[in-house]
Amino acid sequence: MFNIINTMSIDIGVHLKAVRQMFGLSQRELAKRAGVTNGLISLIEQNRVSPSVSSLKKVLDGIPMTLADFFTLDLAGRPPVFFAREELADIGTGSVELRLVGGGLAKRSMAILHERYPAHADTGEEVLTHPGEEGGVVVAGRIELTVGGESRILSRGDAYYFKSSIPHRFRNPGREECEIVSASSPPTF
Template sequence: MADAAESEKILNKINGEGVSDDDFDLGQRLRSLRELHNLSQRQLAKRAGVSNAVISLIEQNRTSPSVGMLKKVLGGIPMSMTDFFALDVAPREKVFFRSDELTEIAGGKISFRQVGRDLTGKALQILRERYQPGADTGDTMLRHEGEESGVVIRGRFEVTVGEQRRVLGPGDAFYFDSRIPHRFRNIGEEEVEVVTACTPPSF
């Protein structure tokens, strides 16, 4: 018994130190994450549907949240458990994005969902765009540096580039120099879905 107890402790120690994400600071990570998203403890708590106190306590490492709780909290950011703990192994670049992780750029009748969060220093911007029926990019034509291209996935999509205008359907695509004034519009009755790419990022 004494031996067993001792070996338990030893094993514990080995495992505890060897495998566990030893100096993993859960509280600090949550705090950084929250601040990165410009959320106050109360804002995050509200979005996550939990009390604000628990955010404070977790960030101070004064409680070890249940995974259910942690999941709820992360849901308010939003971030998955996987990604939360994945940050641990190495500060590696984020490569994969679940569809709900694409950063929403504009809501309303037009939805721009960008792959990647911060594109400063990046050369490429790729977006998944949705246009409600009748939605368009406005009266003034768009103009910016770079090149732009896209593929229509769904719907009837009117693309105007300079003096050319064309209605594109699923599978159709466009490619133009972004310095030429351009405009997009959903002229169909169903939602338009289109994947576009830009270089360099235009916003």
């Protein structure tokens, strides 16, 4: 089980400054929208104070952005955008083929996968402790998905979405290959 997100303590000040500038706001503009003083924003951006959650929320409301977005947002440079089929790294274990969109995994908020399950393939149960989410769409074939004890067989066009913390299992019950495009956020699998 990989955990790709680097969840080190982010630099609140630098982070806020970057976000503010991303939206083209000055400290005073943001302060006005947020109902705080420009001085406070200056102090926060210099890491000379650690804002209370309530005032950080007020500030982010002026952007606007949620606390969850703020702490989840990752400020990377501009990574590659397009990926040819052959460039998708296969990170599958066993017979299941898992092709990850975008080789460089760090600093992404999602992992997008192109998955192929041969006939009778089975991931087995997984136990996760991470509070992420995952979902996907069946593109071809059929798959039996079990989530928290509940099972269902999904066909082309059907979809799923659940919290990764719930134990889950994928199994191809049929004779044909099954193809799925899925996403996980944060990128754990």
